Amino acid sequence: MKTVKMGEMTVLDVRNYLKKNKTVILPYGVVEQHGYHLPLDTDIRNAEILGKMLAEKLGCIVAPTLNYCFSGGMLEGTINVRPNTFSNMICEIVESLVTQGFRNIIIVPGHGGSESLIHLKESLRVMKWLNKSVQDTLIMLIQLWEFSPTWLKAFKSKDYHAGEIETSLIKYWTPEVVRSEITMDITKISEMMREDPDAFQVRSCFTDMKQEIPSTEQHGKIKVGVMGYPQKSNAATGKKVTDEILRNAVPAISKAVKNADNSRKKGKKIVLKDDKKLKILSL
Numbered sequence: 001m002k003t004v005k006m007g008e009m010t011v012l013d014v015r016n017y018l019k020k021n022k023t024v025i026l027p028y029g030v031v032e033q034h035g036y037h038l039p040l041d042t043d044i045r046n047a048e049i050l051g052k053m054l055a056e057k058l059g060c061i062v063a064p065t066l067n068y069c070f071s072g073g074m075l076e077g078t079i080n081v082r083p084n085t086f087s088n089m090i091c092e093i094v095e096s097l098v099t100q101g102f103r104n105i106i107i108v109p110g111h112g113g114s115e116s117l118i119h120l121k122e123s124l125r126v127m128k129w130l131n132k133s134v135q136d137t138l139i140m141l142i143q144l145w146e147f148s149p150t151w152l153k154a155f156k157s158k159d160y161h162a163g164e165i166e167t168s169l170i171k172y173w174t175p176e177v178v179r180s181e182i183t184m185d186i187t188k189i190s191e192m193m194r195e196d197p198d199a200f201q202v203r204s205c206f207t208d209m210k211q212e213i214p215s216t217e218q219h220g221k222i223k224v225g226v227m228g229y230p231q232k233s234n235a236a237t238g239k240k241v242t243d244e245i246l247r248n249a250v251p252a253i254s255k256a257v258k259n260a261d262n263s264r265k266k267g268k269k270i271v272l273k274d275d276k277k278l279k280i281l282s283l
Contacts, residue, residue, distance in 0.1 A: 004060070005062060005064075006024065006062060006063045006064065007064040009061070014061075017061060018102070021059070022101060022102050022103040023061075023102070023103075023104040023105075024060060024061055024062070024097055024102045024104070024105055024106070025054055025060060025061070025062040025108055026063045026090070026093060026094070026105055026106065026107045027062065027108040027109075028065060028066040028090065028107070028109055028110065028111070029043040029044030029046060029048065029065055029069070029110035029111055030043045030044070030067070030069045030070070030079075030111040030113070031067060031078065031079040032071040032073055032077075032078050032079075032111065033071070033073045033077060033078045033162075034161070034166070035184075035226040035230065036181070036182070036183040036224055037162070037167065037179040037182045037230060038166065038167060038170055038179075041067075042166060043110040043111040044067050045110070045170060045174065046110030046144075046169065047108050047109060047111075048110070050110070051065065053246060054108065054246070054249065054250065054253070057246055058253060058257075060106075063093070065110075066089065066093070069081055069113065069116045070082060070083045070113055070116045071113060072115060072201065072216075072218075073200065073225055074217070074218040075222070075223075083118075083119035083120075084119060084123075086116055086119070086120070087116075087119045087120045087123035087124075088123070090123070091124060091127045094107075094124070094127070094134065094139060095131060098133060102137075103137050103138065103264070104138045104140075104260060105140070106142055107139065107141045108142050108144065109141070109142075109143060109144075112143065112145065114198070117141070120141065121141060124139055124141070136264060138256065138260035142249060142253065144245050147244065147248040147249040148241045148244040148245050150165070150237065150240055151165050151241050151245075158194040158195065159227075159228035159229050160193075160194070160197045160227040161193075161197060161225070161226065161227035161228065162226045162227065162230060163226065163227060163229050163230055163233075164233045165228075165237070165238075166230075168233040168236075168238035169238040169241060169242065171233060171235040171238050172235040172236075172237075172238025172242060173238065173242075182226075182231055183224050183226075184224060184226055185221070185222055185225070189219070189222055193227040194227060194228065200218055200219050200222055200225070200227075201218065201219070202217050202218070202219050203215065
């Protein structure tokens with residue numbers, strides 16, 4: 001295989017690939033505020049670069065990155081797509097890949113927005129519920145930060161969006177796009193967002209009734225939008241995090257794909273216990 005990038009392949013290339021391998025990586029990112037020091041396409045780079053690296057290690061291909069989802073940020077340059085629109089797009093891409101013959105689809109987010117992730121997980125579950133042709137497909141949502149102890153430790157240290165880890169990764173991958181001068185919001189706002197990454201949202205209601213849907217907007221004093229400590233960043237940390245992800249995620253994904261292939265051959269699946277099922281209120 002000359003390339004792992006599906007977008008650079010021909011119809012014949014993909015046809016021949018499917019004769020030997022039915023795994024594809026599907027990355028997605030977002031166009032979003034990342035302070036004054038990182039570009040708006042930071043999360044796209046997260047997904048695209050790591051997706052390609054994973055494909056090379058796994059011996060599979062990576063589909064073109066979906067560049068848009070929901071950010072929630074409202075600073076200039078951020079492009080928001082409603083979570084349901086984004087989720088529908090991912091589901092339709094998955095269904096299209098399954099129609100072609102892919103059976104193991106590894107979704108790689110470059111953006112960790114809770115609204116997008118929550119909506120996507122449930123949309124994929126319902127899609128598999130309603131579309132019997134997808135029932136036999138392994139669909140995994142691989143949040144790569146979960147495979148890096150260094151990244152997880154940074155979360156505990158209140159380093160999140162456009163902070164030490166994200167800045168270190170971009171410094172390692174594409175240092176030419178990182179601005180040398182780091183600007184932060186005023187101290188009170190910076191500390192607020194480190195304590196709670198969702199504090200950038202200001203919600204208001206007309207009543208105190210829990211049934212009311214609140215209005216949401218971005219905190220008016222946020223001008224930069226950094227949630228962490230980018231001053232601590234360096235390329236060496238970016239390399240360390242990248243190496244951890246590849247070292248831990250590759251064998252985990254390989255094992256999952258192997259288990260799925262074996263289960264399909266045997267016609268058996270693991271039935272989840274009650275504590276794994278979604279709790280639904282029946283009326």
